[in-house]
Amino acid sequence: MRVVSQSVVPRDITDEFTTAASKLKTGQLVKDEYFTLFEAVGALEIMDSKMDSGYLGPGENHAQALEDDYDLTRELGPEEVLGIMDGLLCHEMAWHMGHPLSQTLFTSLYLDKLLWPVPKSLDEAHFFRGHLANNNEELAIVHLVLRAYCLALVKCCDFVHARVATEYYFEEEDFVTQLYNRSLLSQFEPEPFYDLLNRAISWVDEQKGMLDERVREAIWTRLLFRREFLQGLEQDVEVIQTRSKEHFLTCLSQLDNLAKSTSLGTEVPDSFSWKIQRKLASTVPPRPMVKINFEDALAHLKRLCQDAIDLQEIIDYQGPYNFKVTIWTLLSRKPQPSVYIRSLVQTLIVNNMTILGAVPVKQFLYDELAELVLPSRILLEANMDEIEVPSDPRFQIAKQMDAFVKRFSQPFADTFRSACLNRCRIRRTVCHTIVDWDNLQMEAEDLDEQLRTLSKEPPLMLANGDATYSYPLSSWAYHHKLIQFRLILQLGFELSIYSPEELPGMYWYLSHICSTHLGHIDRIRTFTVATAKRNLAEMAAKKRDALERHTALQKSLRLLERLTTQIVAVDAFAISLHALYVLLARHGILPTASSAQAYSSDRLRYEIRMKPFLQITLPELVPYDEYRREAVLEGDSDEIVLERATKAISEARKAWEATLANGAFVQDSDGEENLAPAIEEDWKRDVKDTMRACIGASIAIETVKKALKARANVAEPKEGGHPPSVNLRVTIPETGSKARWHDWWIVPQVSPAAVGSKT
Amino acid sequence: MDENKAVQYLDSLIGRTLRVHATDTRIFVGTFKCTDAARNIILASTYEYRFPSPSTVRDAATGTNDSAAGSAVDAPNVKVNMTSRFIGLVVVPGQHITKIELEETPPSRVRDPLKK
Numbered sequence: 098m099r100v101v102s103q104s105v106v107p108r109d110i111t112d113e114f115t116t117a118a119s120k121l122k123t124g125q126l127v128k129d130e131y132f133t134l135f136e137a138v139g140a141l142e143i144m145d146s147k148m149d150s151g152y153l154g155p156g157e158n159h160a161q162a163l164e165d166d167y168d169l170t171r172e173l174g175p176e177e178v179l180g181i182m183d184g185l186l187c188h189e190m191a192w193h194m195g196h197p198l199s200q201t202l203f204t205s206l207y208l209d210k211l212l213w214p215v216p217k218s219l220d221e222a223h224f225f226r227g228h229l230a231n232n233n234e235e236l237a238i239v240h241l242v243l244r245a246y247c248l249a250l251v252k253c254c255d256f257v258h259a260r261v262a263t264e265y266y267f268e269e270e271d272f273v274t275q276l277y278n279r280s281l282l283s284q285f286e287p288e289p290f291y292d293l294l295n296r297a298i299s300w301v302d303e304q305k306g307m308l309d310e311r312v313r314e315a316i317w318t319r320l321l322f323r324r325e326f327l328q329g330l331e332q333d334v335e336v337i338q339t340r341s342k343e344h345f346l347t348c349l350s351q352l353d354n355l356a357k358s359t360s361l362g363t364e365v366p367d368s369f370s371w372k373i374q375r376k377l378a379s380t381v382p383p384r385p386m387v388k389i390n391f392e393d394a395l396a397h398l399k400r401l402c403q404d405a406i407d408l409q410e411i412i413d414y415q416g417p418y419n420f421k422v423t424i425w426t427l428l429s430r431k432p433q434p435s436v437y438i439r440s441l442v443q444t445l446i447v448n449n450m451t452i453l454g455a456v457p458v459k460q461f462l463y464d465e466l467a468e469l470v471l472p473s474r475i476l477l478e479a480n481m482d483e484i485e486v487p488s489d490p491r492f493q494i495a496k497q498m499d500a501f502v503k504r505f506s507q508p509f510a511d512t513f514r515s516a517c518l519n520r521c522r523i524r525r526t527v528c529h530t531i532v533d534w535d536n537l538q539m540e541a542e543d544l545d546e547q548l549r550t551l552s553k554e555p556p557l558m559l560a561n562g563d564a565t566y567s568y569p570l571s572s573w574a575y576h577h578k579l580i581q582f583r584l585i586l587q588l589g590f591e592l593s594i595y596s597p598e599e600l601p602g603m604y605w606y607l608s609h610i611c612s613t614h615l616g617h618i619d620r621i622r623t624f625t626v627a628t629a630k631r632n633l634a635e636m637a638a639k640k641r642d643a644l645e646r647h648t649a650l651q652k653s654l655r656l657l658e659r660l661t662t663q664i665v666a667v668d669a670f671a672i673s674l675h676a677l678y679v680l681l682a683r684h685g686i687l688p689t690a691s692s693a694q695a696y697s698s699d700r701l702r703y704e705i706r707m708k709p710f711l712q713i714t715l716p717e718l719v720p721y722d723e724y725r726r727e728a729v730l731e732g733d734s735d736e737i738v739l740e741r742a743t744k745a746i747s748e749a750r751k752a753w754e755a756t757l758a759n760g761a762f763v764q765d766s767d768g769e770e771n772l773a774p775a776i777e778e779d780w781k782r783d784v785k786d787t788m789r790a791c792i793g794a795s796i797a798i799e800t801v802k803k804a805l806k807a808r809a810n811v812a813e814p815k816e817g818g819h820p821p822s823v824n825l826r827v828t829i830p831e832t833g834s835k836a837r838w839h840d841w842w843i844v845p846q847v848s849p850a851a852v853g854s855k856t
Numbered sequence: 857m858d859e860n861k862a863v864q865y866l867d868s869l870i871g872r873t874l875r876v877h878a879t880d881t882r883i884f885v886g887t888f889k890c891t892d893a894a895r896n897i898i899l900a901s902t903y904e905y906r907f908p909s910p911s912t913v914r915d916a917a918t919g920t921n922d923s924a925a926g927s928a929v930d931a932p933n934v935k936v937n938m939t940s941r942f943i944g945l946v947v948v949p950g951q952h953i954t955k956i957e958l959e960e961t962p963p964s965r966v967r968d969p970l971k972k
Contacts, residue, residue: 104962105873105960108958108960109956110869110957111954111957113865114866117857117862117866118862118891118893118894118895119893120863121862121863121893122859122893124892125892126890126892127863127866127867127891128870128890128891128898129870129888132890132898136945137890137947139945140946141943141944141946142949143878143948144878144879144948144949144952145949149946151906153880278942376939378941378942379941379943380942
């Protein structure tokens with residue numbers, strides 16, 4: 098409501114205004130100096146039916162336009178109640194999918210009656226509002242059953258709304274949080290909603306024999322589902338403590354019944370009206386009602402429940418590496434988990450500087466360092482609380498490490514949280530954070546140098562006699578930056594960012610980043626091995642902690658080995674696809690997105706693709722000329738390129754098999770049972786899809802090989818003439834199509850062209 | 857009124873709160889931002905006011921007990937509030953305007969607490 102002080106009085110200025118305006122020249126404006134025409138374009142035009150949600154068309158009288166003729170207190174048959182319930186469920190899911198409430202749930206006249214004017218108590222939220230409450234006790238199917246269902250549904254939305262709104266999401270892209278000045282009953286505690294539902298359920302129980310049994314059961318199932326769904330959503334982040342899957346499992350078990358019985362219902366289309374938009378506080382033009390069908394709604398609901406169950410598998414903390422695998426795998430599910438699930442995962446990942454509600458971020462960061470770079474023990478063990486002598490190096494180290502934690506814990510946690518965004522935004526976000534990580538790496542380098550003197554780290558002597566140090570913190574930061582490089586490229590493939598003519602270059606660049614990364618991991622390993630050797634001596638001397646340390650070092654080495662295998666797999670596959678695409682491009686059979694007259698050129702495309710990396714100091718930017726030479730494999734004959742493709746693809750297949758054999762998770766040597774079976778299944782499927790893509794690539798390479806051979810045989814006699822074109826047809830499968838085995842691996846489909854099309 | 861004066865007058869209204877009545881009886885109350893020769897008016901932070909529907913009036917008159925509807929039963933006269941909602945930035949085309957009012961604070965209390 099607009100705040101108006103009592104003393105304001107209106108004065109009629111119609112005549113003055115009209116006269117003054119008439120003196121203006123055509124096109125002349127009198128305006129607020131800060132008000133721009135650009136803004137003016139966004140103004141809603143009153144009395145324009147397309148823009149003005151409050152506009153009443155000719156012939157629409159006031160009452161019809163705003164009130165709708167629908168009588169909310171009217172008697173409804175059980176079939177109609179069923180139909181309304183399912184209609185509401187469709188709207189609810191459409192809202193979950195990202196449509197605004199004004200076009201979905203808020204079109205329901207029943208909900209409108211309950212929610213507006215804002216009820217002061219839950220008892221006040223009933224369908225009789227504004228009418229004489231005469232026959233309140235009768236028509237229980239409407240005033241008890243339907244009302245309980247509606248209220249509980251709104252409360253469900255309230256929980257979803259609250260969760261999403263507190264997390265990072267993109268308005269209108271992922272979700273619309275706009276409530277149009279209404280409330281989703283957030284002011285009421287959840288208990289009375291359960292009471293209402295339970296009362297409704299027992300009423301339906303009592304109706305055995307009085308209603309059509311199938312319809313009665315269908316209504317009963319919906320009430321039960323609603324109760325469990327509400328409980329599941331109320332649980333929200335409490336799931337860390339409760340670990341209860343019960344409610345969502347019950348929901349899932351009811352979905353088949355919902356699907357089967359929906360046909361028993363009778364739709365009541367009159368009880369939904371887009372005209373309610375005329376009463377909502379809304380700054381947008383009127384928009385049509387969104388209609389999704391019941392199967393789609395159920396499919397969405399089913400995934401939501403399943404994701405809600407499976408997300409419990411991320412809760413058991415088993416080190417940062419495993420944590421990342423579970424999160425990435427869960428959130429890479431196709432279709433992507435809904436915005437509610439993604440918001441919930443964000444909260445679970447880090448809330449109040451605590452990971453999964455149990456691990457302090459400092460511990461989390463230290464675990465990560467211990468897993469990967471294992472800097473000299475003293476760095477992670479020094480604790481300011483224990484050493485109070487400022488001159489003690491351990492005190493100094495603790496101070497430096499605290500500074501490190503302060504600076505790095507947030508960006509590190511964000512590398513996990515960013516996975517919860519929608520896929521396009523993940524890539525965009527990583528394009529920004531990669532620059533931050535470049536700076537972080539430099540800061541870490543400074544810290545490393547200071548810490549090195551404090552901890553008296555022994556240098557490692559290189560073959561050429563130079564001394565070198567481990568630089569654990571910056572090594573670790575560099576590792577993360579390289580992961581982000583790879584992610585930007587691979588998500589680029591997934592999101593169909595690159596045109597076909599760019600694929601040779603982009604796959605080359607991916608392999609280039611992989612080999613840089615492999616080199617970096619080798620460096621880390623060298624130092625870990627050296628530490629392990631020193632530790633063996635200490636073990637022989639039976640020093641305290643040496644055995645424990647040995648175990649930790651072995652674990653770290655195993656992780657480095659696992660990472661190496663994975664990156665080799667990516668590298669080899671990228672090399673192979675690069676070579677394959679070079680051949681297709683050379684023989685002019687690679688489709689192109691741009692026409693010959695297009696403004697775009699290889700150089701301009703290079704510039705735009707390298708934009709995220711321009712500011713990065715390490716790895717250095719590949720200059721265009723070098724990039725082009727590498728991308729087209731300049732100077733290599735077709736035979737060499739083919740050989741390269743064939744060799745790399747067989748190496749890739751081996752490396753992916755090894756990756757699969759290693760399993761999704763790092764396990765402690767005692768081989769404890771896997772706590773994330775569902776997510777591991779997804780992970781395996783992903784690797785297997787990649788392996789299928791490898792096989793697809795092998796076949797494509799073979800096909801090209803044969804075609805080139807055939808052409809060579811034909812070409813022989815034609816001396817000096819123009820070589821015949823390669824008789825192949827190439828299509829690039831779209832993301833999501835069946836022939837695209839894996840989003841990150843664009844394997845071209847190569848097939849012999851029809852003989853007739855020879856030119 | 858010559859052109860200069862006209863511009864001056866309209867300029868003096870910029871930033872003030874206007875009540876613009878439309879041909880369909882709705883009233884738009886918002887901050888005056890812009891106008892032109894055709895008397896099109898752009899208002900910012902606008903609220904739409906609509907006369908209560910006949911049924912609301914009838915309910916109020918028959919004494920339906922519904923405090924939330926914002927009506928007060930005071931027989932024989934019935935007082936029913938206009939319904940309002942926020943709609944933001946709007947342009948009211950000149951041909952649909954029936955009346956323009958300026959919200960003023962009487963000089964006795966020259967303070968405008970609404971203005972930032």
